[in-house]
Amino acid sequence: MKILIKNGTLVTSENVLREDLCIDRGIVHSIGKSDMFIPDEIIDADGLYVFPGGVDVHTHLNLHQGLYIAADDFYSGTVAAACGGTTTIVDHMGFGPSGCSLKHQVDVYHDYADAQAVIDYSFHGVIQHVDDKILSEMASIVEEEGITSFKIYLTYDYKLDDHAVLQVMNRLRELGAVTAIHCENDGILSYFKDYYLKRNQTGPIFHAHSRPEEAEAEAVGRMIILSKLAGDAPIYVVHVSTAKAAKLIADAKRMGCNVRGETCPQYLFLDQERYNDSNHGGLKYIMSPPLRDKANQELLWTYIKSGTIDTIGTDHCPFNFHGDKQAGRNDFSKCPNGAPGIETRLPLLFSEGVMKQRISLQEFVAITSTNPAKLMGLYPKKGDIRVGSDADLTLIDPHKEITLTHDLLHEHVDYTCYEGFKLHGYPVITLSRGEIIYRNGEFTGRKGHGQFIKRKKVTDGVWGK
Ligand SMILES: [Zn+2]
Structure with a gap:
């Protein structure tokens, strides 16, 4: 499955880039030019932020x-x-x-x-x-x-x-x-x-x-x-x-x-x-x-x-x-x-x-x-948008206005501490290893898709750098 995310603003902990993002088999394949990339699906991220x-x-x-x-x-x-x-x-x-x-x-x-x-x-x-x-x-x-x-x-x-x-x-x-x-x-x-x-x-x-x-x-x-x-x-x-x-x-x-x-x-x-x-x-x-x-x-x-x-x-x-x-x-x-x-x-x-x-x-x-x-030893598989990282992404629409209520949420509990909070911006799409698992308020993923990750040690270099 190949996905092209077009027209979005990619944000990492270091950069803000207006570039296309190509995903192939769950991994970030390339960032930037996408002319040679034939996707199965295109996500138009115009006006959206694309975050890890x-x-x-x-x-x-x-x-x-x-x-x-x-x-x-x-x-x-x-x-x-x-x-x-x-x-x-x-x-x-x-x-x-x-x-x-x-x-x-x-x-x-x-x-x-x-x-x-x-x-x-x-x-x-x-x-x-x-x-x-x-x-x-x-x-x-x-x-x-x-x-x-x-x-x-x-x-x-x-x-x-x-x-x-x-x-x-x-x-x-x-x-x-x-x-x-x-x-x-x-x-x-x-x-x-x-x-x-x-x-x-x-x-x-x-x-x-x-x-x-x-x-x-x-x-x-x-x-x-x-x-x-x-x-x-x-x-x-x-x-x-x-x-x-x-x-x-x-x-x-x-x-x-x-x-x-x-x-x-x-x-x-x-x-x-x-x-x-x-x-x-x-x-x-x-x-x-x-x-x-x-x-x-x-x-x-x-x-x-x-x-x-x-x-x-x-x-x-x-x-x-x-x-x-x-x-x-x-x-x-x-x-x-x-x-x-x-x-x-x-x-x-x-x-x-x-x-x-x-x-x-x-x-x-x-x-x-x-x-x-x-x-926690998950980087760079997780936590970044870079070539070779897992295509785990969240797309946030900064113009979406939402009042948080318990009914809006998927948590399996009878209240939220943030009832009535007025929010500017909200996630509209989530991808996990290249699969769209959430779109506009609906969960679209599947049970058991998640994988256990064996984490790395923290001995190499300065911890967390
Ligand atoms: Zn705790």
Whole structure:
């Protein structure tokens, strides 16, 4: 199948070009002159931007969280991703049974995803405990499974202490793999949770108060120090929600530390006033870290602009409001944590970022596609428009005006956090390896089209360059 995309404006993290784009058998065949190219199909992209497909390296599909199961599986979640212009995800595997091997969850997740996903995908490994067996097993997960990043948590049931964190960071550095970290200080969280619950302060706003900004900043600062002590191990801080934590990352980068940062749309577009919404509406936004005050939002944009924040992931983790979320009605700590967002990431960042001139077209591509692809070992197969790359593309019409509503979206959950947002610009076509999988509001791809990607190590050259 040969496709010619004519008259579009191609945008990469470095260039904006008005050129034709030729695709042959799922790969970018050539850019520029197309006279000699006989296509099976022509897409007229006049007036449209042609971007590398979005790369979302923070999703939770098929997630089992205690009593609850996230509402999107690898089929519905990747359909929603595709309809929002995202063509690759790296999903954070959930915890398996206590004491299980690393391979256990890899097998479970292949069962979830392999015949279901409609876009290409990979998984982050998950580390629940550390011992000699786990440390030695890491090698085969990296080498044979092609999983080159692992998530650790500093809170929740399987939190690691500093001793274990150092073991993990050192081992993963040796293997050329990344340590991705959920940074919150567990002692601070448990202290404040008890404090508010004892005073019968149980509403959603106390979810935010019980997880103060300092809890994130302390953990980020400590992880930067541990990375240094682990021989400059590469660390990736997921979902940075505060300016305090971002500033620590900025300072560390300036000193040459091997740290990278991710934030999420919810920390840029929503603030903690949402927890006071009527009729228990605040439960929709119970996620960790929590939403912050408005001042943090503007500061996070400056950290994006300066390159401190490298990527935007979604932390897509949907639970129905008229369902699982109601468990938190009388006690915020009983509410399953997480919110949807896999479909709205690109539209929000394009409209609020590019169209409002907070970031350039190239910066938009860098934070949503190129940087996450580079940092997670997917580049240049993903994250760029260049000859030989996968023809994963999203075409955005900058003139399309849309009011976001839950009905418009394909996420398999009963609400969106962005109800009523007026957007300028919206994805109109998505291609995955040369196949049109989304067009004008309709999913046109097929179940099982997505392929698992064995990712590269991060040892060669400067990480992410
Ligand atoms: Zn997450």
